[in-house]
Amino acid sequence: MPVARRAVASLSPAAQRTAVWQRLAELVLARGGAVLPLVRALREVGVSGAGLATMFEAAAEEALVDEPALAAELFAVAASAGRPTEARRALAAALSGDLDSGLRLADRLVAAEGSPDRAVGAAVSGSALAHRGQLGRSAELYRWSGTTSSVSFAAIGFIGTGQLGRADDLVPPDGPPTLLTGAAALMASGIRESLSGSATAALSTLVQAAALLEPAGRAVLLPDSPAALAALVALHSGELDTGESVLERAVGAEVGAALMARRHRLLQGWTQMVRGRTAAAAEHRAAATGQLEPRDLLFAAALDAGIARRNSDLAALHRAWAQAREAVMRHPVDLYSLLPIGELAVAAARLGEQARIAAHLAEAWRLLDRLGRPPLWTAPLHWCGLHAAIIAEEPTTADEHAAALVATAQHSRYGSVVAAAAEAWLETLRGVVDPAKVEAAARGCTVRDFGGTGPG
Numbered sequence: 001m002p003v004a005r006r007a008v009a010s011l012s013p014a015a016q017r018t019a020v021w022q023r024l025a026e027l028v029l030a031r032g033g034a035v036l037p038l039v040r041a042l043r044e045v046g047v048s049g050a051g052l053a054t055m056f057e058a059a060a061e062e063a064l065v066d067e068p069a070l071a072a073e074l075f076a077v078a079a080s081a082g083r084p085t086e087a088r089r090a091l092a093a094a095l096s097g098d099l100d101s102g103l104r105l106a107d108r109l110v111a112a113e114g115s116p117d118r119a120v121g122a123a124v125s126g127s128a129l130a131h132r133g134q135l136g137r138s139a140e141l142y143r144w145s146g147t148t149s150s151v152s153f154a155a156i157g158f159i160g161t162g163q164l165g166r167a168d169d170l171v172p173p174d175g176p177p178t179l180l181t182g183a184a185a186l187m188a189s190g191i192r193e194s195l196s197g198s199a200t201a202a203l204s205t206l207v208q209a210a211a212l213l214e215p216a217g218r219a220v221l222l223p224d225s226p227a228a229l230a231a232l233v234a235l236h237s238g239e240l241d242t243g244e245s246v247l248e249r250a251v252g253a254e255v256g257a258a259l260m261a262r263r264h265r266l267l268q269g270w271t272q273m274v275r276g277r278t279a280a281a282a283e284h285r286a287a288a289t290g291q292l293e294p295r296d297l298l299f300a301a302a303l304d305a306g307i308a309r310r311n312s313d314l315a316a317l318h319r320a321w322a323q324a325r326e327a328v329m330r331h332p333v334d335l336y337s338l339l340p341i342g343e344l345a346v347a348a349a350r351l352g353e354q355a356r357i358a359a360h361l362a363e364a365w366r367l368l369d370r371l372g373r374p375p376l377w378t379a380p381l382h383w384c385g386l387h388a389a390i391i392a393e394e395p396t397t398a399d400e401h402a403a404a405l406v407a408t409a410q411h412s413r414y415g416s417v418v419a420a421a422a423e424a425w426l427e428t429l430r431g432v433v434d435p436a437k438v439e440a441a442a443r444g445c446t447v448r449d450f451g452g453t454g455p456g
Contacts (some may be wrong), residue, residue: 011059014243018052025055034064053081060088065219068095068257086118090124092205094221096255099128099293110141119145125154130223131259133294133331136161138223148175148251152184153223159191160335162370167192180220187226190233195374199237199412206230209248210255217255224263224336226254231267232336236276236380238414244271262288266299270339272304278307294330294338301327302340305347321351328356333363335377342384349388363384375411378404383418391431402426 007019021042028035039059042052062075075089086105093428094102102124109121139157141151143166151172158167167188175181186209194202196235201273207224217225227250234243247268254261269284285303292300301324308316324344341357350356368378383399389398402422409419420440 022055023054025052028048029058031054034062036060037085053078053083056081057085057088060085060092063256064088064092064095069098070099072096072101074148079202084117086125087120090121091221094128095219095259097258097290099131099259103128108209114254114320119150123147123150123153126150127221127223127259130157130293131293133298133334133337135164135336137331139163139166142223143170144305146173148172149178149184149411152181152188156187156191156229157223159188159195159371161369162335164195164371179213179216183209183226186212186223188228194233194236194376195371198290199239199376199414201235203230203233203239203242205235206233206248207242207246208336210250210345214249214253217250217253217258220256222256222260225250225260227255227261228263228267230334231271232339234377235267235270235339236376236414237412238417240271240275244268247271249397256375262290262292262296263299266296266303269303270299273303273306273310281307294327297323298327298331298337298340302347306343309347309350317347317350321347321353327354328360333360333367335367335371338364338377338381342381346384346387346391349391352387354392375408375415379408379415383422384424386422390425395426398426 006170021038025035025038028038036059037057041057056074057078060071060078063074069092071087072092075085076093079085079089087109090102090105090109093099093105101156106124106128107123109115109117111126113330115121122141122145126138126145127143129135130138135157136152139154139161142154142157145154151170155167155170158170160166173184186205188207190202190209192204206226210230213220213226227246228245230242234240234246247264250256251261251264251268255264263439265288266285270285271287272278273281281303285300285307286298288296301320305317305324306322308314308320324347328341328344333341340359343399345354345357345361348354364381368374368381371377382404384404386398386401389395389401401417402425405419405422424440
C-alpha cells in the first residue's frame, strides 16, 4: 500500500533497505530473471551501492540493445562500485550517439597499458572517428585493434582513403565466426569488388552482408553499415530499387542503433532525390533530426542543396549552401563522400561559388587516381562535373567529363546511359539536335532514374 511504502522508505534504516534489495537482486540473478525492472525501481528511489554493482551491470547488458543511453548510465554506476565495465560503457555511449563520451572512455582504455580492453577501446574510437569523417585515423585504430572484424573495417577505411596497398597488406586473424565478423568480411570484400569487379557482384556481396548482420545489428557498433555501403554502390551504379530495399530493411531492423539511424534516413532521402521525388526526399531528411556528426552533416547539407536545386528554389539553395560550406570544411574527402561532393559542385556552379569546393574536388580526383579511377565510383562524379561545367559555361571542361563518361560506358548499364546522355546534351547545346538520339538518352535516364534533373 502507498502509505506502507512511504513509511518503510522513510523510517527503516537505509542499510536494511539496501540489504533487502541486494538479496532480492541475488535471487533474481540466480534464477536468470530480468533485473532491469528492479533496477529502474532502485534508480527512482536513489538506491545504489557496492553490493548492487553486479545487478546494475546485468541490467545494463539487458538495456544495451533497446536503450543504450540507459545502459551507459548503468554501466557507470556499476563502475563506480568497482565493476570493470568501462569498455561496455564506452560501447553503450557510442551506440546511443554520445560520441564524446564514447571517445573519452575508449581513449582511456587504449592508453591503459596491460588492459585487456585496449582492442575494444580502439574499435570504439575507430567507429566514432569514422562517423566524424576521420576515416584514415579510424582505419589506423581498427588496424591496431587487430580483431577479425576490426581488420575488415580497417581495410574498408584504407580503401576509402585511397590506401589500397595498406588494405591489401592486412591479414585477419583467426577468430570466432560471429555474425559481425562474417558481415565485416563481406563488407570489405564488396568494397574491393567495387574497384575492379562488376557493380552487380559488389552490390550482391554488400546486400548479403546487410542480411547477415540484421539479427544482431541493434547492439553492434559499426563505422558504417553494410546497408549504407550497399546503398552507396547502388546509387553509383543506378540500382536504386536494390538500394532502397536494403535501406528499408536496415531501418526496420535498427541496424547500428541510434548511431546509424540518421545515416540510413539520409541515404533513403538521397535515393528519393535522385528519383526526382523531392517531397519524399525532404521527409527522410527531416527524419534525420538531432545533432548530426560531420559525415551525416555533409550528406544532409548536400541533400538540402540538391532538393532546393531540383525545386528551383534559389532562396533555399542559398540557405543550404551556407550550411554546406561548414560541412565541407569539417569532413575530409573519402571514397564514400563522393556523392555529396559532386552534388555540392553542381550547387556551387549554380551560385557562382566554385572556388569554395575546388580544393575538395581536386582531392576527390586525386583519391580516385590513387585507386586507379574505378569506373563505378568515377562515373557519377564526372556526371556531376558535366552538370557543373554546363552551368558555369565551361565547354572545354564539359567535353572532358563527357569524354571520360564515354570511355567508361562499357563497364555498367549506368555508365552507358549517362555517357549517351552526356553526348546528346552537349550536341544539343551546340545546336546539333538529333531528336531520336535525344529521346533515347532521355528515356534511358528516366526509366532508371539515373540523372535526376538537368542543370537548370
